[in-house]
Amino acid sequence: MKTKHIGFLHPGAMGISLTVSAQNSGHIAYWASEGRSPETYKRALKKNLVETQTIEELCDRCSIIISVCPPHAATEVAEQILQYSFKGIYADVNAISPERAKDIGEMMSDAGIEFVDGGIIGGPAREPDSTWLYLSGHAADQIATCFASGPLETEIIGDEIGKASALKMCFAANTKGATALLCAIVAAVEELGVRKELETQWSRYDPEFAQETLSRISRVTAKAWRFSGEMEEIASTFESIGLPNGFHLAAHDIYQRISKFKGADLTPAVEDVLDALINP
């Protein structure tokens, strides 16, 4: 199998796990350092990524570029590529709506770039059977090949741009939507003075549920800043097919209220999270 030169924009916790699967599969992973954080620099150095200073240089040296970034940045990252003469395959594996994936796909096609739609389910890929990259589009198999040796798993679901993003949106609609709902509910019982009673009632069905829920609420604060944008993408996905968008606009609001915990050294106490939810 031919060694591929693959650029990653930009290797965060998830992205770096993709670069490792690419390296495991015999390929060379690149990153563009200009304007990136010291954390990204450390990650890239640790995993022996090839550094290019600029995105332009990365475009010159790579035949495949994979965009893995927070959803709100997906279009901006794609537009940066269009400034240069990149003519390979561009895969967007971000948590964006199928409509936005199609828009980016059209921008790319118009510029003579082959576009692949992707969506990642699971956390950073550290072991087999834990993280799935779903892909759709004519060149989906060429992206799947980048990660053939894993631990990232890949699944191709047809030629149509938007399918991989649709699946990602609907999967996250439940997991991240349900967590946001629980945040709102525990904030409500706290404010209404019946938190102890709800925890007791929950315990009648499942002795672990109350404690697990409180822990889930504290832990989600670390990713809330990123989930917030993803909830808007899901809301827009639902709206585009005539289903109510309110679940995920509310979830967006909830994650916004706790996004200030980004980068906190310690997982906050549940009382502090509830305070942020009730007094935004």
Added chain:
Amino acid sequence: MKTKHIGFLHPGAMGISLTVSAQNSGHIAYWASEGRSPETYKRALKKNLVETQTIEELCDRCSIIISVCPPHAATEVAEQILQYSFKGIYADVNAISPERAKDIGEMMSDAGIEFVDGGIIGGPAREPDSTWLYLSGHAADQIATCFASGPLETEIIGDEIGKASALKMCFAANTKGATALLCAIVAAVEELGVRKELETQWSRYDPEFAQETLSRISRVTAKAWRFSGEMEEIASTFESIGLPNGFHLAAHDIYQRISKFKGADLTPAVEDVLDALINP
């Protein structure tokens, strides 16, 4: 213990289970037949409820009246009582917001009627440890006494009107909110052409989850007409304390779309439910 004469407005599937617990506890259960359905008549006859034709007569003969009806009818049922000279205890055990419970409570106090707030968690009470009636208000213990022998369980949570309703709202916010969310998600994957893929992905975490979810979606149609109003009450509860109401306004919309299955002879096929969700 003194035998109490307790009026139930109006004994549906849940209400009739309350009358049985009252009878088990040595009390006499009444119902008012005027304008009620043949189904209610059959239920009341089967359980040997004492029939009064009018609500006026029920007010005359009972010292306690318990309102157990769909949330949208709670205020109307309360207003009917105020037309007569009832001076006993009136308990509203419906799925209504704390604010609405307080409003009804004030109406009752102004008319010299003692008000108790209630909320029921669980299905119709057929065995112990399955259904809980939460109560709040100064006369909460007198309502608890009505059901002392069960199988309905009672829990008093203080004197404050609204606490019992708050707990009910927040408990249902999760159970019925999460079911509505799943209805929307499965409708979305059906419409977006990735239902099979989502079911496969769900099965990777829990082999039963996809099938259980489809079954849950089919089964909820029987109660959707009633849940719809309850979702509005939860939305209003959240709004009153500055939390996003969108989760449950969306859930209201979802249950509205499938409320037409009320009274269906058979549980509908999931395809028919999804069609109703996608093409309201």
